[in-house]
Amino acid sequence: MRTLQETIKVHYSSLSPGQQKVAAFYIERPQEAALLTAFQIGKQVGVSETTVIRLAYALGFSGYSELQQALRKDWLLPKQDISEVLPSKDGQTNDNQLIRQVILREQALLQNLAEQIKVDDVWAMAETLIHSDRIYIGGFGSSYAAAYWLYYALKQMRGNVVISSPTGFMTEDICDLTTNSAAVIFSFPRYRQDTVQAATIAKEQGAKIIGITDRTLSPIGQLADMTFTSSENEVTDAHSIASIISLLDMLLAGMRIRDCEHIAKRQQQLEHLYAEQQLFSE
Known part of the structure; x- marks a missing residue:
């Protein structure tokens, strides 16, 4: 239902x-x-x-x-009103109060995320990314930071993952998507038109669209097959990346549980190559 x-x-x-x-x-x-x-x-x-x-x-x-x-x-869930922990706009907040209010605001965002997230949806998204033949990750402008974070983490876990540039998408990347592929599209205010264009092309290729955005009725939220919102009822002038990363952490944890053998094998191969290249100091 x-x-x-x-x-x-x-x-x-x-x-x-x-x-x-x-x-x-x-x-x-x-x-x-x-x-x-x-x-x-x-x-x-x-x-x-x-x-x-x-x-x-x-x-x-x-x-x-x-x-x-x-x-x-x-x-109807008991949520903390985020506006109560936002920094004061009257100029009366001192430096120490400001830092504390920012921390409290992040706590409220994460609490709201915990209350609104549907665990079954996280598992469904994890299964989709495990079984997709190719994953395209799109995020332009300010949305690129979270998109790249997911891209780098997924590359540690599986192959055939590509990402857009922060300034736009290449049609050639989306052209390779199939009905067994997935496109994870990040879109936060201000919403860019090329984000919707990339998602539309990916959907025409038959790929499943996973939208990660700030609200269900955002342009990507309406277009996506699966929509995940970082904090649906957030009342703030700036968007926090903390809840976005927490959402992605849930997703990656689910993938590690459901596809542990393949992920472990890939990470062993990567560690071998890292050692050969002396890539890390420790």
């Missing part, structure tokens, strides 16, 4: 503009939405109560009450 988040993603492109506003509200502010009436949600979003109710029917629910029940079941 699909979660409400998955249901919204499937139907999002067919919704009216007003219904899309309401759907985005449900995903981005689930705790607030779970406690409001259809009239109150409509007022918050700037649409009519009828539009909110029609969204429930468009998503396949029998009515607004059933939609609310699905929301409460899937998403």
